[in-house]
Amino acid sequence: MNRAEFKRQVLSLFSESVDGLSLEEKVNYIENLLIEYQKMNEDERDTSNKGESWTDEELKIVLSSAPTKYNCMKYARIFKRGYGSIEQIYRWAATTDKMIQEKRPNDVFVKRIKKVAKELGLRV
Structure with missing residues (x-):
């Protein structure tokens, strides 16, 4: 066709x-x-950065937008990542510090997400 x-x-x-x-x-x-x-059909698009480290600048770009399905897909495509990784960034940014201390107290990536979210003035 x-x-x-x-x-x-x-x-x-x-x-x-x-x-x-x-x-x-x-x-x-x-x-x-x-x-x-x-x-x-995520396996048919370029996800070559899947599993790679995120830069603070990339995290700032993601967290500067609302956590919508549209934005998750937009940033997954832009950064060549999986859709779920963008969802995860939004989830961790919205998770309370108390919950993080209980579930992932030593997770460097989660700490970076929270640091960037705080720099942007996001609050839980």
Whole structure:
């Protein structure tokens, strides 16, 4: 199938009604499906930095945006990482210091995330 035919079919499908969803609800649903599709096919995109150390600058960029599915996917693609690693950064940034002391008191990466979050003025 060529691009023009693919586009025509996708747009035609988007035009179908879905269980009484409003246009806005349908667009949100489509956006979530696109993220889900990208997560399902993560092994087909470049994740060459997966497992590599994060720089403070990269952490600042991630933590400067809201922890949405869209942003998780955006930064996973930009930094060539896995979707889950971005989710994890947001999760650790939002975890209380008490919980970190209980679960990961000596984790250098978690400490760096918390340090960067504090520098950005984020609070738990």
